[in-house]
Amino acid sequence: MSTATFFMPSVNLIGDGALEQAVNQVSESGFRHALIVTDTPLVELGYAGQLQQALAARDIQASVFDGVQANPTTGNVEAGLALLKQRQCDFVISLGGGSPHDCAKAIALVASNGGDIRDYEGVDKSAKAQLPLVAINTTAGTASEITRFCIITDEHTHIKMAIVDKHVTPVLSVNDPGLMKNMPASLTAATGMDALTHAVEAYVSTAANPITDACAIKAITLISQNLARAVANGADMEARNNMAYAQLLAGMAFNNASLGYVHAMAHQLGGFYDLPHGVCNAVLLPHVQRFNSRAAAARLAEVAAALGEEVQGLTEQQGADRCIAAIERLAREVGIPAGLRALKVKEEDFAELARNAMKDACGLTNPVQPSHEDVVEIFRAAY
Numbered sequence: 001m002s003t004a005t006f007f008m009p010s011v012n013l014i015g016d017g018a019l020e021q022a023v024n025q026v027s028e029s030g031f032r033h034a035l036i037v038t039d040t041p042l043v044e045l046g047y048a049g050q051l052q053q054a055l056a057a058r059d060i061q062a063s064v065f066d067g068v069q070a071n072p073t074t075g076n077v078e079a080g081l082a083l084l085k086q087r088q089c090d091f092v093i094s095l096g097g098g099s100p101h102d103c104a105k106a107i108a109l110v111a112s113n114g115g116d117i118r119d120y121e122g123v124d125k126s127a128k129a130q131l132p133l134v135a136i137n138t139t140a141g142t143a144s145e146i147t148r149f150c151i152i153t154d155e156h157t158h159i160k161m162a163i164v165d166k167h168v169t170p171v172l173s174v175n176d177p178g179l180m181k182n183m184p185a186s187l188t189a190a191t192g193m194d195a196l197t198h199a200v201e202a203y204v205s206t207a208a209n210p211i212t213d214a215c216a217i218k219a220i221t222l223i224s225q226n227l228a229r230a231v232a233n234g235a236d237m238e239a240r241n242n243m244a245y246a247q248l249l250a251g252m253a254f255n256n257a258s259l260g261y262v263h264a265m266a267h268q269l270g271g272f273y274d275l276p277h278g279v280c281n282a283v284l285l286p287h288v289q290r291f292n293s294r295a296a297a298a299r300l301a302e303v304a305a306a307l308g309e310e311v312q313g314l315t316e317q318q319g320a321d322r323c324i325a326a327i328e329r330l331a332r333e334v335g336i337p338a339g340l341r342a343l344k345v346k347e348e349d350f351a352e353l354a355r356n357a358m359k360d361a362c363g364l365t366n367p368v369q370p371s372h373e374d375v376v377e378i379f380r381a382a383y
């Protein structure tokens with residue numbers, strides 16, 4: 001038995017009113033000037049302005065960097081870092097979904113460690129803590145607001161780099177479902193399927209332990225009961241609240257048990273074609289688990305039960321098949337495209353995408369290590 005380490009921010013606020021409490025906590029911390037890292041739609045929704053005002057009322061200055069693109073790039077990190085230095089910010093606040101959180105982590109890490117964000121690709125490559133990061137989450141979700149993962153696309157190679165580093169963990173995470181109610185149905189569906197992928201990959205991971213199992217199973221049940229409701233009616237605040245919890249639980253699971261080949265492969269699609277992360281995961285999830293069922297059928301049968309499927313009396317393989325069918329049904333119900341063809345992915349790229357997927361740190365804990373030909377086959381099956 002090896003030692004399990006459990007990482008997450010030391011303080012995590014979740015539920016109605018979490019944002020207001022977070023601003024109060026920040027005002028007690030002695031920080032002077034925040035760099036708010038966000039994107040233009042969230043500025044247009046008024047979120048960044050409201051946060052800036054709330055901070056100003058407590059004598060904290062804030063400069064807004066709204067140049068984050070979905071699938072944030074090395075160029076976004078450099079631009080945000082330049083503003084942080086120019087304004088002499090002493091802490092960072094990310095406001096948004098996974099893209100602003102990851103960009104903010106990269107800015108805060110390079111601000112204190114120097115060099116270039118490319119230097120930190122891999123596991124625990126940095127020497128020093130990053131600048132303090134408060135992560136205010138608006139999707140449900142990547143759970144990047146609690147994780148030690150930071151995913152940045154190299155704008156020259158179009159490869160998504162996985163920076164897995166305990167130093168990028170935020171000091172405070174905020175999940176206020178009031179900020180999530182404006183998510184359109186397609187974003188709710190994509191981010192919810194990302195959270196489901198986190199929970200399933202963590203549950204079948206070779207690094208799973210009883211704590212991550214408990215988090216993953218509860219997340220899967222909450223998602224199966226609430227995602228379609230939140231997609232059908234974005235104003236259903238009970239479903240939004242439950243999805244906020246579900247994505248946080250899924251994050252606690254994968255932050256400590258890590259992920260698998262769904263993410264390793266989805267990162268390549270996101271980097272190459274600039275596709276939404278959650279949609280790539282949702283399309284690949286059943287196909288990777290079908291491949292994994294040769295080693296993880298018993299675990300997948302348990303996932304089926306958490307999804308509300310009847311598995312009593314079935315063999316492990318039959319339970320795993322039921323899990324995969326239930327995932328496909330949920331994806332269809334929330335409007336996820338049927339395959340990679342619909343996303344305009346090109347078959348002739350599969351060999352290169354597979355080669356790059358095999359270098360992604362997320363694949364290390366997949367229950368079966370695939371060959372290059374296996375990965376190409378999974379891409380083909382998902383086409």
Ligand SMILES: NC(=O)c1ccc[n+]([C@@H]2O[C@H](COP(=O)([O-])OP(=O)(O)OC[C@H]3O[C@@H](n4cnc5c(N)ncnc54)[C@H](O)[C@@H]3O)[C@@H](O)[C@H]2O)c1
Pocket residue numbers: 039040041042069070071072096097098099100102138139141142143144147148149150151179180181182183184187191194270277278
């Ligand atoms: N670091 C991690 O642990 C981790 C885990 C999974 C995924 N990721 C990364 O996160 C990124 C994806 O993040 P995401 O799926 O949260 O989306 P995102 O942050 O890329 O946002 C997508 C779009 O949704 C908009 N949006 C966000 N919140 C909204 C709201 N409440 N109302 C209306 N619009 C809103 C944004 O403005 C943006 O236009 C990918 O780059 C992925 O690789 C990181």
Ligand SMILES: [Fe+2]
Pocket residue numbers: 142194197198263277281
């Ligand atoms: Fe993800």
